[in-house]
Amino acid sequence: GAGVSQSPRYKVAKRGQDVALRCDPISGHVSLFWYQQALGQGPEFLTYFQNEAQLDKSGLPSDRFFAERPEGSVSTLKIQRTQQEDSAVYLCASSLPGTSGDNEQFFGPGTRLTVL
Amino acid sequence: ILNVEQSPQSLHVQEGDSTNFTCSFPSSNFYALHWYRWETAKSPEALFVMTLNGDEKKKGRISATLNTKEGYSYLYIKGSQPEDSATYLCAFIESEYGNKLVFGAGTILRVKS
Numbered sequence: 001g002a003g004v005s006q007s008p009r010y011k012v013a014k015r016g017q018d019v020a021l022r023c024d025p026i027s028g029h030v031s032l033f034w035y036q037q038a039l040g041q042g043p044e045f046l047t048y049f050q051n052e053a054q055l056d057k058s059g060l061p062s063d064r065f066f067a068e069r070p071e072g073s074v075s076t077l078k079i080q081r082t083q084q085e086d087s088a089v090y091l092c093a094s095s096l097p098g099t100s101g102d103n104e105q106f107f108g109p110g111t112r113l114t115v116l
Numbered sequence: 117i118l119n120v121e122q123s124p125q126s127l128h129v130q131e132g133d134s135t136n137f138t139c140s141f142p143s144s145n146f147y148a149l150h151w152y153r154w155e156t157a158k159s160p161e162a163l164f165v166m167t168l169n170g171d172e173k174k175k176g177r178i179s180a181t182l183n184t185k186e187g188y189s190y191l192y193i194k195g196s197q198p199e200d201s202a203t204y205l206c207a208f209i210e211s212e213y214g215n216k217l218v219f220g221a222g223t224i225l226r227v228k229s
């Protein structure tokens with residue numbers, strides 16, 4: 001079956017440009033996560049949705065970052081006025097409902113964002 | 117601040133060698149530990165989800181152990197093959213109601229044929 005897909009796979013933006021990154025989770029997965037992986041580091045949590053509700057956005061690094069999942073399926077991560085430090089791989093993951101801690105999270109291939 | 121550490125940072129082995137990596141995590145408020153394999157240009161793939169102290173899991177030539185009291189997990193690969201070349205990530209979940217994975221920086225494995 002289809003896994004988690006993300007688009008675009010690669011994005012080059014000029015500093016100050018707005019970008020939108022898309023995530024299509026596995027059908028039926030209630031939970032959706034965004035992570036940011038900077039070069040040489042492990043992925044870091046950004047935000048979490050359960051259906052359309054954004055339950056945790058504690059990892060968003062600034063108010064330039066905004067995520068939404070209006071119909072409880074596709075999610076978009078938007079970054080306004082991009083800065084060079086936003087350059088990273090942005091990973092999306094989805095999982096089934098239930099006790100989330102031991103649920104496997106299924107990851108997409110990521111979007112590599114380069115801000116010039 | 118939760119700190120998950122992995123060692124070594126990178127590893128180069130010959131085909132057929134066996135190898136192991138370490139993941140260290142806080143021993144208090146432990147709920148689950150996840151291991152992922154991430155090949156270049158692909159999606160991270162879950163290897164194991166471990167929750168019980170003393171747990172041992174195996175998938176083919178790869179196995180993992182868990183010690184929650186001392187806060188570490190080992191990942192073993194027996195008879196490494198070139199296709200095992202990837203970044204191996206461990207991630208910690210603090211509590212039953214926690215959702216976010218706290219990742220280590222990963223171990224990069226390169227297997228030479």
